[in-house]
Amino acid sequence: MEVEKLEKGLKGIEESSFFLEEVRSRSGERVELCYQCMKCTAGCPTAPYMDIKPNQLIRMIQMGRRGEVLGSGAIWFCVYCQTCGTRCPNEIHIGVLMDALREMAVEEGVEVKEKRIHLFHEAFIQSVRRGGRAHEVTMLMDYVLRSRDWMRDSLGSGLRLFFKGKFPLFPSMVKAREEIRRIFERCGQGE
Amino acid sequence: MRFSYFPGCTDRSSSMEYGLSTEEVFKALGVELVEVEDWNCCGAAATHSLNRLLSLCLPARIISKALLSGLSSLVVPCAGCFSNLKRTEYVLRNEQRDRRVIEEIVGFRYDPSLEILALLDVVVNRVGLERVYERVRRTLKGLKVACYYGCALVRHPKVTRFDDPENPQSMDRLMRVLGAQPVEWSYKVDCCGADLAMTYGSIVRQMVGRIVFMAREAGAQAIVTSCGLCQMNLEMRQELGLPVFYFTELMGVAFDIGQRERWWGKHLISPRPLLESLGLG
Numbered sequence: 464m465e466v467e468k469l470e471k472g473l474k475g476i477e478e479s480s481f482f483l484e485e486v487r488s489r490s491g492e493r494v495e496l497c498y499q500c501m502k503c504t505a506g507c508p509t510a511p512y513m514d515i516k517p518n519q520l521i522r523m524i525q526m527g528r529r530g531e532v533l534g535s536g537a538i539w540f541c542v543y544c545q546t547c548g549t550r551c552p553n554e555i556h557i558g559v560l561m562d563a564l565r566e567m568a569v570e571e572g573v574e575v576k577e578k579r580i581h582l583f584h585e586a587f588i589q590s591v592r593r594g595g596r597a598h599e600v601t602m603l604m605d606y607v608l609r610s611r612d613w614m615r616d617s618l619g620s621g622l623r624l625f626f627k628g629k630f631p632l633f634p635s636m637v638k639a640r641e642e643i644r645r646i647f648e649r650c651g652q653g654e
Numbered sequence: 655m656r657f658s659y660f661p662g663c664t665d666r667s668s669s670m671e672y673g674l675s676t677e678e679v680f681k682a683l684g685v686e687l688v689e690v691e692d693w694n695c696c697g698a699a700a701t702h703s704l705n706r707l708l709s710l711c712l713p714a715r716i717i718s719k720a721l722l723s724g725l726s727s728l729v730v731p732c733a734g735c736f737s738n739l740k741r742t743e744y745v746l747r748n749e750q751r752d753r754r755v756i757e758e759i760v761g762f763r764y765d766p767s768l769e770i771l772a773l774l775d776v777v778v779n780r781v782g783l784e785r786v787y788e789r790v791r792r793t794l795k796g797l798k799v800a801c802y803y804g805c806a807l808v809r810h811p812k813v814t815r816f817d818d819p820e821n822p823q824s825m826d827r828l829m830r831v832l833g834a835q836p837v838e839w840s841y842k843v844d845c846c847g848a849d850l851a852m853t854y855g856s857i858v859r860q861m862v863g864r865i866v867f868m869a870r871e872a873g874a875q876a877i878v879t880s881c882g883l884c885q886m887n888l889e890m891r892q893e894l895g896l897p898v899f900y901f902t903e904l905m906g907v908a909f910d911i912g913q914r915e916r917w918w919g920k921h922l923i924s925p926r927p928l929l930e931s932l933g934l935g
Contacts, residue, residue: 508845540850542850545810562702563706584700588700595694617855617890620922624886643715
């Protein structure tokens with residue numbers, strides 16, 4: 464009984480250090496250096512909307528709580544403003560870390576908590592894949608179809624911008640589209 | 655003076671007045687911008703959010719095309735594009751293994767002698783404020799502005815290497831040279847919410863609301879930006895009706911460029927009443 468408990472405990476430690484190691488090598492950021500000064504969370508403009516605050520997220524990575532970290536909404540609310548990374552006394556670039564966590568979450572098929580944000584990013588990438596340049600009209604249509612989010616909040620002013628000619632109907636495209644296609648393929652970014 | 659120029663996708667769409675005013679202002683200064691041949695999207699925030707390698711290869715292709723021009727500097731107006739290009743430059747310069755992978759995928763050889771500069775940096779530090787001052791025809795006297803730098807221009811400082819990350823001054827200095835009065839305020843590098851605007855408009859409304867409120871509290875009559883997404887968010891998600899300019903537009907007013915009526919028509923909050931009240935219409 465005692466041996467079983469001990470083995471279970473050891474396995475837990477192993478798993479948690481494995482997650483920390485994985486995040487470290489994926490992001491290149493030395494997450495273990497964090498001593499919880501909380502400058503990141505204090506300066507983070509989207510922290511009020513996060514389920515787990517940036518400093519807590521880092522502690523949880525150190526503790527190996529993979530499921531909670533990768534399944535959090537917080538990793539999707541980071542807009543890479545880099546206020547945290549600029550101020551961190553241990554030079555942990557948390558924006559880069561958040562990118563790595565999102566990539567890991569999608570790769571591992573974790574249930575994404577902020578689906579709309581994920582789908583918008585997908586729609587944007589697909590827009591670039593198609594023409595080599597971003598095209599707002601087709602990208603937003605793609606996003607609406609994927610997410611069933613009718614963007615009521617933006618519709619009115621979006622239409623005003625459209626009538627001002629700021630959202631052209633026809634996309635401006637790269638001529639050498641095969642170059643773009645090759646880059647997307649080589650980067651493992653299919654449809 | 656000639657620069658390789660990457661206009662970016664929104665130059666043709668949501669921030670066309672930035673592109674138009676940039677072209678006119680540089681023409682007036684006698685500085686030539688040579689558009690990068692067959693450029694592509696830098697990947698924006700969406701790409702580095704989901705695919706790191708792709709987020710480095712897309713800007714690398716732009717760099718590869720800029721190298722073909724033979725010019726020594728690449729100029730980028732949009733702060734978001736600038737940030738992505740600088741991030742890629744940083745990796746190409748400092749991470750040999752990544753560099754080899756990127757070069758192989760994109761099919762080019764990176765030359766670190768190409769410098770990547772923000773448009774604001776070029777105006778203030780390359781063209782120089784003296785040359786700008788010489789071209790001023792009407793000073794922007796009486797115009798109080800809040801210079802808004804946002805995130806991507808100054809952060810991360812080890813990557814962008816431009817101005818102070820907490821209290822930048824380049825745009826403030828430029829505005830003073832044009833005769834405007836930049837206000838002191840503490841929200842000049844706070845985030846506008848970026849592309850969260852598409853999925854969580856209500857959150858961005860709060861973020862923008864704070865920035866615009868603080869600009870007005872500081873006594874500003876308008877906000878000045880250097881980023882297409884910042885400008886769109888600040889105009890679209892505020893309630894106070896404060897006009898939001900690109901810095902190149904205000905240079906255009908001071909240079910008395912005739913084309914500027916076209917730019918004002920692209921704004922959601924018309925800057926005409928403010929400019930007319932100051933005799934700058």
